[in-house]
Amino acid sequence: MYAKITQKTEKKTKRNLITEMAETVVSFLLSQLSTLLLDEGRLSGRLGKDIQEIKAELGYMIAFLRVAETKQEDDPRLQEWIRQVREAAYDTEDVLDEFMLRFDCNRRPDGYIGAFRRIFASMKNLRARHRIASEVQQIKKRTAAIFERQQRYKFEYGITDQTSEGHDAPNNISWRINRDEALLVEEAKLVGIDGPKRLLISQLLDSRSQLKVVSVLGMGGLGKTTLIRRVYEDTEIIREFELRAWVTVSQTLCQVEELIKDLIEQFCREIFKKSTRPEISYMKSYGLKIYLKELLQDKRYLIVLDDVWDTDIWNNIKFALPEGGDYGNRVVLTTRKNNVASAPHFDSHGYLHKMEPLSFEESWTLFCKRTFAEDQCCPAHLKNVCESILGKCEGLPLAIVVISGFLTLKDKKNLNEWEMVRRGLGAELEGSGKLDRIKNILSLSYNELPYYLRTCLLYLSIFPEDYPIPCSSLTSLWVAERFVQSKGGMILEEVAQEYLRELINRSLIQVTDECEDGLPLKCRIHDLLREILVSKSRELNIMTISNTAGNSSRCPESDEKVRRLVIHSFVADGNSSLLQLHGECNCFKHLRSLITFGSIQSSLSKSYINKILCRGGSRRLLKILDLRNSQLDEIPVEVFNLIHLRCLCLRSTRLEVVPKAIGKLENLEILDLAETRVSELPKDILKLQKLRQLLAFNRAGYTKDYMVGGIKAPYRIGGLQSLLCLYIIDADSDNTEVREIGKLTKLRMLGITNLRREDGRELCSSLEKLKSLIGLEVSSIHRDEVIDLDQCASSSLSSSLRFLRRLFLWGRLEKLPQWIPSLRGLTRVKLCWSEMEDDPLESFEHLPNLSGLYLTQAYRGEGLRFRAGGFLKLKRLSLRKSRGMKWVRVEEGAMPNLQALRLTDLKLMEELPGGIQHLTKLRLVSLNNMSGNLIEKLVRGDGDEGISQERRKIAHVPQVKIANYINTDNKWQVCYL
Structure with a gap:
């Protein structure tokens, strides 16, 4: 019986994934069409009407797709229909871009020359116009034929035109995979579960008499259900609670009435030893809540x-629970979503438990028990391959158990069989059926996403395995790819950050590095989830990933339409044939994005780009060109013909000069020249009126103690009115650049260097006009040059900069500008080489949101005192290179949330900060190149227990790191206490 149910569920799942993937593509195209029809006035006559008709037909198809997913049949005809919808959508986008490329009359110059060119272009483009109109007609015929097939499916499957309501809510996942994690209880219960189990039992049985909600949060497959089932069935729990009930919410259609009925039935069986009365089945929501209460x-x-899956579940259930009472009642909630886990804790006492992956030792134990059941010991000749397979699981119990079960069928004497499993693990997840259990669980969170988040999540498959993904780069690519939909009152970059937060909230993206205020800096995805996303992306033809290292090279087929090409590595050996195949095939005619990762040799880069971009005019439709970390020393001339290019990233290349031809890229929105050798931008950059981000700083003369070098911007940089980010430019000698900054009223991030004292008034005047600024970095021309930013009315400037979150100042400050303590939104402050006479702490201690404070040679005094009640939100504190500083005092009640303290190059300090024992949340103390006497006091033992008095002050800190120079070669010796 279970096998039949499983088979039926698998068919549903496969069909649903196909329809949802097609919906993702069609919905994305609809948003593209809407933007084009609203923003561009160049679609005229019959062609514009044809495009609108195509949009209408595709809109009808999406309504069908949302209903079709509820059908159970796994019909290959439906899959073919979906494929045709997807290709029609992509080809329509191609035709639109080709139209814009051919007939963008706004690019023609005025005057006699312009008139001549327009006449010549119109004669030249008559044939092109006819061809494009013909292609639109063909697409219309294709969509009409697809529509006719849809009608046939409606008849065969009984599908109505009614769009499924709340498709993006979890109500419509009722047919999805039944939760089988609980089936793993017997298999996983002995590994890595005892500690969390004891912790949760103690939370449930604590002395608190009011209602308490315990939330268990984690991604699918971490064993949340397994853990809670063990807790639920523990004899101590059974003895302490008079009534118990367990409801798997996803099996109740997420309908509150059904959920409450299930609870009533379980409680009635325990109280009355029988099921509920018949009238319960006729009650509505309100009556059921009263009955349960x-x-x-x-x-x-x-x-x-x-x-x-939804906060509404708790919001409805809590009103059905008795108010008051001192019985120590408890509710346990498991979820993959952070906002769901946190929701009950706003209005009730609660505890949030975040599930962690198994350690390698725990993973190895579980793996061996399941794979080598006889002696639970891995044979020596299989150890390396088993460790590699286990590494893919990343401590995910579900993956370990399922893959172990798969490996038990393999010949333990045949190493080649095991190597084939290791190499083909991604293919096994793609659809062999053998590892469907993992795929189904991990796919569940993906399936529940609204279509716009699905596209964004799928895009993460471009990054190599274990690649630290910069969040800012990711969201910028989403915007450039037009995955982000406009939202009232928000710029696209803000919407993209909201998308990222939502994917993090759903436990699909793991944050690996974040700012003090919680903003994510870098992220990653689980290896097995990445394999699934790569598979889905390939099926949707969202991208083609080419790994050109070794034997894993993959060249697109000659008849394949490559939309996005991602190259994960490029080595010199054995790539000539790959370049030839890539250049000769016609697969790049529809290319939209070219992204590279890893180091690429200069000669190979130029040759490869030339082969991709130079054969066929349609290849000029490229929109994303990201060649970061390649060894390019110049921009290939072919790039300047890419009129549709929105993002050009040459970060960390050897580029020294930006040609004047950059002005041809009129649709460019992102230009990333960070960490290159470029020192000056041509005036033609001013033609890029759509430019939103200009990242252009260099490493020339850079040291870790001073700001990176800026670049010289052209005269009248203020003409780039769309700029949101300008980082970093040099201030010129006549204040022109400083004055021009005030014209960039949309700026969110500004970095400016080489500032002189006399530039202060002009800079303050410009800053008053930047009312949307979030980040500001200012650097003087050299360390001893004074930065004078106190030449404007304090109230005026603090009002203009009320949204400022990050402030970095590099250079001398005779005194701290008066407007800074009024910036209540500041979360991060860095002062370097300020050399102030006055204590800077008094200005910062009452900032309500300050979470990071970094002071490098900022104060000339002998000591700093952190007063009680100050720095309430501070999490990270760094004090460096204050040559006269001898002591630091921390009063009780100061910095109550400090987590990391770093002290560097404070040679006169011979004791740890006084009162450091009051910092109870401190997790890291880092001491770098400090006084030898202080280090000796920490390391040597002089007490009854062999622990020094200084060491006792930080006995509560989990990690203490000491690093000192050991010789003149600036080599470090690091030790941990």
Whole structure:
């Protein structure tokens, strides 16, 4: 019976994935069409009407797709229909871009020369116009034929035109995979579960008498259900709670009425030893809540809500629970979504437990128990390959158990069989059926996403395995790819950040590095989830990934339409044939994005780009060109013909000069020249009126103690009115650049260097006009040059910069500008080489949101005192190179949330900060190149227990790191206490 149900569920799942993937593509195209029809006035006559008709037909198809997913048949005809919808969508976008490329009359110059060119172009483009109109007609015929097939499916499958309501909500995942994580209880219970189990039991049985909600958060497959089932069935829990009930929410269609009925039925069986009365089945939501509340009155109960996807579930359930009472009632909630886990804790006492992956030792134990059941020991000749396979699981219990079960069928004497599994793990997840259990669980979170988030998540498959993904680069690419939809009152970059937060909230993206205020800096995805996303992306033809290292090279087929090409590595050996194949095939005619990762030799880069971009005019439709970390020393001339290019990234290349031809890229929105050798931008950059981000700083003369070098911007840089980010430019000798900055009223991030004292007034005047600024970095022309930013009315400047979150100042400050303490939104402040006479702490201690403070040679005094009640939100503190500083004092009640303290090059300090023991949340103390006496006091033992007095002050700190220079070669000796 279970096998039949499983087979039926798998068919549903496969069909649903196909329809949802097609919906993603079609919906994305619709948003593209809408933008084009609203913003561009160049679609005229019959061609514009044809495009609108295509849009209408595709809109009807999406309504069908949302209903079709509820059908159970796994019909290959439906899959072919979906494929045709997808290709029609992509080809329509191609035709639109080709139209814009051919007939963009706004690019023609005025005057006699312009008139001549327009006449010549119109004669030249008559044939092209006819061809494009013909292609639109062909697409219309294709969509009409697809529509006719849709009608046939509607008849065969009984599908109505009604669009499924709330498709993006979890209500429509009721047919999805039944939760089988609980089936793993017997297999996983002995590994890595005892500690969390004891912790959760202690939370449930604590002395708190009010209702308490315990949330368990984690990605799919971490074993949340397994853990809670063990807790739920523990004898101590059974003894303490009079009533218990367990509801798997995803099996109740997420309908509150059904959920409450399930709870009532379980409680009635425990109270009355029988099922509920018949009239319960006719009750509505309000009556059911009253009944449940009366049933639980004066009783101690435990309720488990497993696999909750929506905060509305708790918001409805809490009104059905008795108010007041001192019985120590408990509710346990498991979820993959952070906002769901946090929701109950706003209005009730609670505890949030984040599930962690198994350690390698725990993973190895579980793996061996399942794979080598006889002696639970891995044969020596299989150890390396097993460790490699286990590394893919990344501590995910579900993956370990399922893959172990798969490996038990392999010949333990045949190493080649095991190597084939290791190499083909991605293919196994793609659809062999053998590892469907993992794929189904990990895909569940993806399936629940709205279509716009699915596209953004799929895009993460461009990054290589274990690649630290910069969040800013990711969101910028989303914007450039037009994956981000406009939202009232928000710029696209803000919407993209909201998308990222939502994917993090759903446990699909893991944050690996973040700012003090919680903003993510870098992220990653689980290896197995990445394999699934790569598979889906390939099926959707969202991207083609080419790994050109060794034998894993993949060249697109000659008849394949490559939309996005991602190259993960490029080595010299054995690539000549690959370049030839890539250049000769016609697969790049529809290319939209070219992205590279890893180091690429200069000669190979030029040859490769030439072969991709120079054969066929349609290849000029490229929109994303990201060649970061390649060894390019110049921009290939072919790039300047890419009129549709929105993003050009040459970060960390050897580029020294930006040609004047850059002005041809009129649709460019992102120009990333960070960490190159470029020192000056041509005046033609001013033609890029759509430019939103200009990142152009160099490493020339850079040291870790001073700001990176800026570049010289052209005269009248203020003409780039669309700029949101300008980082970093040099201030010129006559204040022109400083004055021009005030014209960039949309700026969110500004970095300016080489500032002189006399530039201060002009800079303050410009800053008053930048009312949307979030980040500001200012550097003087050299360390001893004074930065004078106190030449404007304090109230005026603090009002203009009320949204400022990050402030970095590099250079001398005679005094701290008066407007800075009024910036209540500041979360991060860095002062370098300020050399102030006055204590800077008094200006910062009452900033309500300050979470990071970094002071490098900022104060000339002998000591700093952190007063009680100050720095309430501070999490990270760094004090460096204050030559006269001898002591630091921390009063009780100061910095109550400090987590990391770094002290560097404070040679006169011979004791740890006084009162450091009051910092109870401190997790890291880092001491770098400090006084030898202080280090000796920490390391040597002089007490009864062999622990020095200084060491006792930080006994509560989990990690203490000491690093000192050991010789003149500036080599470090690092030790941990």
